[in-house]
Amino acid sequence: MKFLDFFRSSSKRNSSSVAKERLQIIVAHERRRASSPDFLPRMQQDILAVVRKYIPIGEDQIKLSVDRSGDCEVLELNIALSETTGK
Amino acid sequence: MKKKSGNKSRKLAVVEETSATEEAKKLATVVVVTSGKGGVGKTTTSAAFSSALAQKGYKTVVMDFDVGLRNLDLIMGCERRVVYDLLNVIHGEGSLNQALIKDKRIENLYILPASQTRDKDSLSIEGVERVINELKERFDYIICDSPAGIEKGAVTAMYFADEALVVTNPEVSSVRDSDRIIGMLASKTRRAEQGLDPVKEHLLVTRYDPSRVDRGDMLSATDVQDILAIPFLGVIPESKSVLVASNSGAPVILDNESDAGEAYFDVVDRFLGEERPFRFMDVPRKGLLSRFFGT
Ligand SMILES: Nc1ncnc2c1ncn2[C@@H]1O[C@H](COP(=O)(O)OP(=O)(O)OP(=O)(O)O)[C@@H](O)[C@H]1O
Numbered sequence: 001m002k003f004l005d006f007f008r009s010s011s012k013r014n015s016s017s018v019a020k021e022r023l024q025i026i027v028a029h030e031r032r033r034a035s036s037p038d039f040l041p042r043m044q045q046d047i048l049a050v051v052r053k054y055i056p057i058g059e060d061q062i063k064l065s066v067d068r069s070g071d072c073e074v075l076e077l078n079i080a081l082s083e084t085t086g087k
Numbered sequence: 088m089k090k091k092s093g094n095k096s097r098k099l100a101v102v103e104e105t106s107a108t109e110e111a112k113k114l115a116t117v118v119v120v121t122s123g124k125g126g127v128g129k130t131t132t133s134a135a136f137s138s139a140l141a142q143k144g145y146k147t148v149v150m151d152f153d154v155g156l157r158n159l160d161l162i163m164g165c166e167r168r169v170v171y172d173l174l175n176v177i178h179g180e181g182s183l184n185q186a187l188i189k190d191k192r193i194e195n196l197y198i199l200p201a202s203q204t205r206d207k208d209s210l211s212i213e214g215v216e217r218v219i220n221e222l223k224e225r226f227d228y229i230i231c232d233s234p235a236g237i238e239k240g241a242v243t244a245m246y247f248a249d250e251a252l253v254v255t256n257p258e259v260s261s262v263r264d265s266d267r268i269i270g271m272l273a274s275k276t277r278r279a280e281q282g283l284d285p286v287k288e289h290l291l292v293t294r295y296d297p298s299r300v301d302r303g304d305m306l307s308a309t310d311v312q313d314i315l316a317i318p319f320l321g322v323i324p325e326s327k328s329v330l331v332a333s334n335s336g337a338p339v340i341l342d343n344e345s346d347a348g349e350a351y352f353d354v355v356d357r358f359l360g361e362e363r364p365f366r367f368m369d370v371p372r373k374g375l376l377s378r379f380f381g382t
């Protein structure tokens with residue numbers, strides 16, 4: 001490390017390392033989205049409609065995703081029930 | 088001083104390489120120069136890369152796919168010789184021979200210009216296929232200069248590719264776009280659709296400024312490699328000589344003084360399977376004092 005860098009970098013983090021971190025997140029996110037089937041959003045809406053017949057839930061309480069673990073594809077459905085609903 | 092030894096090895100390589108073209112006739116390799124993001128150096132790279140290949144003795148044609156915004160002919164300095172273009176050939180208004188422009192400075196090099204006037208949609212995959220198949224019989228390398236974007240024009244340019252140069256600048260939006268292009272190379276090309284071996288990808292980081300990387304305000308070539316995870320072909324330094332070359336309409340490899348030109352020669356050598364030390368990745372060494380104070 002250069003002598004003057006010692007003072008420069010101690011106060012502020014390098015913008016290039018910020019850029020790298022942001023890119024790793026963006027790219028991982030976009031790759032996941034590109035590899036997931038495009039019917040997912042519609043399917044999520046349909047499931048939401050069915051669940052709502054019985055339990056009042058909001059849009060953000062349901063989450064549908066496809067994950068790959070090894071050779072196996074897993075369709076994961078998460079429905080979060082808040083305290084007041086359900087019981 | 089370094090430069091001189093670089094030039095010498097370059098000449099030696101030319102002698103070795105010419106024999107390669109005398110081998111049994113095989114169909115041309117199609118190479119797309121692509122990026123997603125605009126203005127990162129695709130056309131500069133297409134011009135330099137094809138010129139260097141031709142100079143090494145390979146029969147090379149460089150095709151402009153940027154319909155409506157053609158500028159390869161300007162970079163190659165042959166704009167006044169354009170009569171027929173790719174779309175004329177596709178629509179049967181001129182022959183391939185009439186459209187191909189033979190470079191005046193470099194033996195073995197031809198340019199196939201894009202149309203300046205027609206709208207983009209008239210460039211059909213089927214039409215391009217006919218032209219490329221005909222070129223494949225006559226050349227060793229077909230270099231396709233892709234337009235920016237991720238729409239039809241970019242897909243058409245990459246569709247028949249065997250190999251791809253993914254041109255990336257060390258900044259966030261360019262790397263992100265390159266990642267999308269890499270995804271398309273794996274799904275939207277002929278090789279992907281027909282289940283053939285995948286398009287062979289090469290990462291080329293252009294407009295690289297090692298001093299800014301050192302200061303921590305530019306992504307390093309290693310950072311870009313980490314994220315994109317495709318084989319690395321090298322960097323092209325940010326260089327004033329690129330603008331000078333485009334001003335005069337001569338590919339930058341013709342400038343013997345140019346660092347970018349030398350970097351392109353290295354890149355072509357590596358592309359052809361030769362080993363070359365990676366240059367232009369570090370800040371030129373300075374005196375002890377200035378190193379200490381980091382100016
Ligand atoms: N290594 C370099 N050093 C300095 N300037 C460069 C370098 N490479 C490219 N440029 C400049 O960047 C600009 C864009 O280059 P170029 O036209 O090759 O990009 P492009 O990717 O083909 O653009 P488009 O997407 O519009 O087709 C030009 O002004 C060119 O001179």
Ligand SMILES: [Mg+2]
Pocket residue numbers: 129130131153158232233234
């Ligand atoms: Mg261009």
